Amino acid sequence: MNNISIITFSPTGQSKACVLSVARATKKPYTERDVTQPLMRSQPLYCEDSLILLGFPVYGGRVPTLFSAYLKDHLTCKNCKAVAVATYGNRAYDDALVEIEDLLMEKGVPLVGCAAMVCQHSYTDKVGEHRPDILDFQLLDQLAVSLEHADDAVHPAGNRPYKKSMVLATPSYMPVLTESLCNQCMQCADVCPTGALQAKDSNLCIHCCACIKVCTHKALRMEDPRFFGTVQNLETFCRERQNSELFLA
Template identity: 30%
Template sequence: MGIFLLHFSPTGSSKRVGKLLAKVWKEPVKRIDLTKQNFEYAHTFNQEDVCYFAVPAFGGRVPALALAHLTEIRGKETPAILIATYGNRAFDDLFLELQDFLSPKGFVVNAAVASVTEHSIVGEFGTGRPNEADIAELNDFAKKIQIKIQAQPSEISALGNKPYRSYQTADYRPLTSDACTDCKLCAEKCPTCAIPYENPRETIFEKCILCMRCIHICPEKARYVDPTAIASLKNHLQEVATGHKANQLFLK
């Protein structure tokens, strides 16, 4: 039996939640980082394995790059747990899209978990989450998922709607301030190679997916999004991303 966590986690939130849920097993968790630059991975999982797939909701959808990095995996009626992290708005059709992608590859989705995390761009939505109460709840979710898989694994009903929610990219990208020291960490870690190594102060607009990794990992806090764009996004999300959203577990 192998426990696998496959995570696309530019800012670390999906990885953190995935680790919380997967650690319930006695076996060590083998992590596959789908966020790596120039990622390539091919593997066939067995029926005795358990795979956790953790991704953030990008406009209520699975990040396209995450799906691209999962192209060469296969299962053999392998139990799968889907994990969506989202910035206090909604996860929309993410679970359905991911289930539709994995099921033909031989995975059986036994559970899904939606976890509220701090919004990657407008941090005041979902601030500080997952907090202590969230972590306790996620640990409880993990035990219930384990019990189901050990007792009677079965596929859950599809969660979402078709056609999937339309995903629209924003017309802004991260900028760089004079605090940049050309350490090139952002260029080395950008999942899409959108930051030229020879000039890490730039951002290639067409390649950038606004994952916010460069902003979160910059040691000098030199990468940022234009405050005007943040204010506009905040205003757009104000009615749908305020208040305390609940984490959710789906087992049926």
């Protein structure tokens, strides 16, 4: 299969970087569909005779709902196989890989390889610090090499039934803007995967932190104590190095 179709959902860009590194290492041409933004998630996608490379983050041990809904509702495949690269912030990937395996199976697409890659945690750069590193990229190169002959289905680690989906906190919260620091460049609104910032609607916010990371003036920050509680737990319990993993046939 020489057609490579990349599909990514990647609010802070790490999943996309990992999957692009696999695609480039194959030295084959590829097409890219980034469905992080709402507009792109409204467009159908048809893939035929393709190797589909999926890149997405783990959210609460699962595939982000916006991404799984997009794949379920908008992706149609004929004679395809898939490889999944799930990135996670050094806590755990739990059931995200088996969830994507099942979702693809429902579409008749076998999962012929996958990776659980450790990256920096979106909430704090002290967890998953300096990841992905050289060892992680070597693993991604190994995945790229294996794609040449990837025909058999793989069965990644994870449990069924899956871990319960992350329930966003109620009342909801979103990043708070310090207006004196803001130069109105609007990059924060541009990267928001749900339009929450534009609409100033905290119910839309998925806490991906893309807006916080893109702001060079540090004008946005989470101020909710629940967020700080999560960060504190991550920094206390999740700093020990986890190894990225490959699942190959």
